[in-house]
Amino acid sequence: MKTLEEQLDAAGLQVFGCCEPLSTYGPEMLQNSPLLQDFTPAEADILGASMLLVKAEPGQALIREGESGDWMMLILKGTVDITKRLDPPAGVAATGEGNGDGDAVRAEETVSRVAVVRSGAALGDMSMLDSEPRYATCTAIEAVEAGVWGRHEIALLIRDHPGVGAKLLVKITQMMAQRLRNTSNQLVKLLRAR
Template sequence: MATASTEDQIRAVGLEVTGCCERLSKWPGLLEQSAVLEDFTPEEADVLGALMLHVRANPGQMLITEGNVDDWMMLLLRGTVDVGKRIGPEAEREVRGDNTRLAVLRPGSVLGEMSMFDGEPRYASCWALSEVEAAVLDRAAVARLIKSRPEIGAKLLVKLTQLLAQRLRNTSSQLVKVLRHQTTT
């Protein structure tokens, strides 16, 4: 399971920690809906889930705050999450309304994986749009997984790398569209 400091960090942001996700494979549709878990067997998903904290959040509650330094990611189990980035002259203010929406995430989505990998400050903020349940995985748990079950650890890292590559492609495509629009105006 995640380290005590990760649990403390999660509680400090106001999320309810209800234990671990030992039976991750039992979440209806999760293995099929999640790009990260789609190639996992139920047993592999349960091994991963045993290393993850189960958390809950209420609508409107902050899950991840832009600029915070944390080393964990979330797998959305239930609910909908808004992802936003502060942009413009008011970028230093931590007001939800000052954010530009980047995405709306649904069950099976992963959030916060970049900071888990690189330890850098959070790039964007995430809010619960509905009641949310999520599984939290920290960097130390990934290291334990790689050591104890390298085949599952490798599978997880490959899937997360594919996810990051796809997000980079999408971002690059959006940037090209903006640059083309600027050169035509």
Template sequence: MTPLETSLEQAGLKLTGAGVKLSVYGPHWLHDSPLLEDFTLDEADIVGAGMFGARALAGQVLVVEGQVGDWMLLLLSGTVDVTRRIGEGDEVARLAVIRAGAAVGEMSMLDGEPRYASCTAIDAVEFAVLTRQAVAALIKDHPGVGAKLLVKITQLLAQRLRNTTQQLTRLLDGRTQQGAAGRGENRAL
């Protein structure tokens, strides 16, 4: 058992085995997965062969904000809450609710930096874990599929960055408008 598998089991998650046959979830699931939507069933199975499966019950934490990791997960079934701590207190902000087909943890898998957010199962979930080592093996053994996966991960990260930039721009625009309105009110007095 790898250190990652051991830590997941110690966190109370149930491992379901190495090699995940993603094609059993069907072409509709694949089409609904932003990560794998461009993959054939055979290509998805090649990716899945390097993954291992796990399950969690509602309320169990899959990913802990601040922990270092070199893996990502692909949600096979269920719903997960993605949250981040705010400031020094116990307050958390919900960043997203993800459903089957979504992937999380790509940034840490690629760069090994601490996790940006926590992921907690809202209901019973099944997920597949993909490590950086498995991606390296995929690139070596199946370069076309490995390259396709890396391109897709890059596209997903670029889309998230674009969405974050748009949200930040809206927030800053709102503050700028409030500031201008406030300055205008002061002049009128």
């Protein structure tokens, strides 16, 4: 099994050691981050010590749709675009006809923006928990710093700081439940509009 650093390297992300204490990112980080809202500065610093720091330049993918990964990240600085590939409309698939170079003609891939997120946002939590392929692509809009946890690092956090580790898992679960609730509400609105 690959280490977290090896996984991040394979994803094209450079690791810059461990994160600084999260309290150094200011009280706004703890107040505005859905993941960190219930943590004290001391607890947040324990979280920071358990994370690796990665940086990304504008245009660089942090997470790629369809890839696997058992890690998640917390955006510490910067802005990230979250996009999802959409299937082409019926009848727009590859025709099988060549373009003269032996290449099949393909429909243009459609990409839809899901969200734009800023510091304090958590990304990749679903795949970290269920090992399923990444749902969307997350690309740095501006320079980004992010703290990263893998499953192994969270297990060590739970072992060494059980209260903080349990609190982190509860917050991740709450965030995922809120996303599911929001998605369900959007689906109901779409169905009612038909």
